[in-house]
Amino acid sequence: MSIVLLARDLGLSISTVSRALNGYEDVSADTKQRVLKRAREIGYRPNPGARRLKSGKTSLVGVILPAAADGVKFVDSVASSLLGGVEVELENGGYALIATMQTRNDHEREAALYENFIKGGWVDALLLVRTRVTDARVELVRKAHIPFVTYGRTETPEPYAWVDTDNEKAFYLATLRQIEFGHRRIALLNGPLEYNFVRLREKGYSRALARQRIAPDRLLMLNGDLSEVSGYALCRSLLVSAIPPSAIVCATDAMAIGAIAACRERGIEVGKEISIVGYGNSSASAFSDPPLTTIDHAVFDNGRHIGQSLLRLIRGEVKPGDIHYLEPVVLVPRKSDCPRR
Amino acid sequence: MSIVLLARDLGLSISTVSRALNGYEDVSADTKQRVLKRAREIGYRPNPGARRLKSGKTSLVGVILPAAADGVKFVDSVASSLLGGVEVELENGGYALIATMQTRNDHEREAALYENFIKGGWVDALLLVRTRVTDARVELVRKAHIPFVTYGRTETPEPYAWVDTDNEKAFYLATLRQIEFGHRRIALLNGPLEYNFVRLREKGYSRALARQRIAPDRLLMLNGDLSEVSGYALCRSLLVSAIPPSAIVCATDAMAIGAIAACRERGIEVGKEISIVGYGNSSASAFSDPPLTTIDHAVFDNGRHIGQSLLRLIRGEVKPGDIHYLEPVVLVPRKSDCPRR
């Protein structure tokens, strides 16, 4: 009964206090001041439950994090930076981020989870991460008429708001670099094909090869789960093949570090005999042996973009179809890549 | 007006429907069945705002994540696994986790943030991570009479619920191992001293030295920020000193990887000429060169423990002082440590 106490204290009606607090025009500047001052003194905070019930607004943005590869991590390190950026912006708009984990990956349960999140009235807006090539979630959320932004694109004809890093460009650049080093047999250690960013990376890779008239070799395009273990295993299989590649482009720094370990195991010197490029510019990448040439993309800034977009969408300042932001990438050269022998 | 619709549809009163839905005893088994069935058919979901307003319960557990060392990451990788475990358990109890980031680290802002979280009625319970040696937060939250669990202990006379990994034991074991390898000058690359786990690690380290009657050397106990960069810098400073250590124990795998890089730079072979042990058993630790001997602690399980404890605390099944759980650790030997030359 907090606002009534405040009202009583001030000798005003509840409605006037409420309108003063919310900055309406039909309350005198004088009263407004007085109310604001007293509210601060008394430490008044509007009850979120009541506000929510009345106005239907939750002041919450939801995100459902897919379980990481090991089924254990709440967020992978990318989502980690991303959410940091989102949170920072949301905070300015009076919104908070509510994160839930998708513990299982089957699609029915996923739909139910989103359904519950939306229909249950838990959030005002949604953030979708790890978009798939065809992603049932965006249709689902679109139909619910709730604002949302995806991190990563997806193949749908309908307009929707997305923020993404330029995955294609990144792998185009990385592959081109390898080609310019004289490499012709360049492997791609990629992630699960269902994800859109994986397709885009493949596309960038292929486009670079095509540009230099190098016939793509399906046997050099491998898919794993983005982890060190997977990078290690995949690289190992490449090294024992009939004609091993002289260069590798990896979907994550973790994979690259796994790949480096595989090379070391077979006595192949990375950055001399084989050329490896990673992706992500993780903190570990600078300290591997050799230090990893990788691609930096500003995940945190992406998060900020998403946060801002979410806010503008919620406020109705902009249409979903007008929010498209592609974050540029930059290659950071270190020692793991080298000219062909 | 959802429950009234359901009530009307069933020809029952609102109260009966509500009581049926909530499993009260004074509604016949028959009616209960009928209500439950129809509710499912109709897709009825109680409005969380209304429920919250009336009952004062939010179905939300809050956690305020400290910004990581780089000021950018939403959660460090440890918190990441931890929250996964928490979430999994909470889900069973009908609770969700709401995560907010502490973007700045000054203490006034911190207090305000917690104050707002609690007094604002955003959550039913709180999870405190990264406990400090003396941590104003636990006093703050205790006074607010809201259930909470800390991950990591703190120095306070009052009883409170904590879950922790056995940091002291871990560093006792790691250090002892180095001693048994014949090392006498063993460095400790630790984190910021304000954190309780940092003190405990120091304590474990010191205890092992004391046990073998080795005089501790303050110059060998260094503090950084747990990152690769910091591990690199600290190790570098050790190596150029008058009498460099023959062994190093690191507070994180990341630091250890940085330390390895520093050794490599100076042509010192890790696992032959110098013995290094990490902590955390991160996915990268198995793929460094040499593979890192490290300490595994089940962070995810800790998270599950926390989740369960939170639920029991909320339900009032247990007193805060009765929740103390110390997760054991296990050393996983790899190649980065070695006998003294």
Added chain:
DNA sequence: TAGGCGAGCAAAAACGTTTTTGTCAATGAG
């Protein structure tokens, strides 16, 4: 047969806001 009791349901208040619709006095126009 009267009174008490329990089982099963209903009425109504309450939670703390926001918002719609008044009310009332002072002001200005005609």
Added chain:
DNA sequence: CTCATTGACAAAAACGTTTTTGCTCGCCTA
């Protein structure tokens, strides 16, 4: 002088639940 207008505030309804209290009926007991 009258009447409409406006500026500043108040009353009251509404949001969708939960919970306390009340009611009715049939049954058992004395």
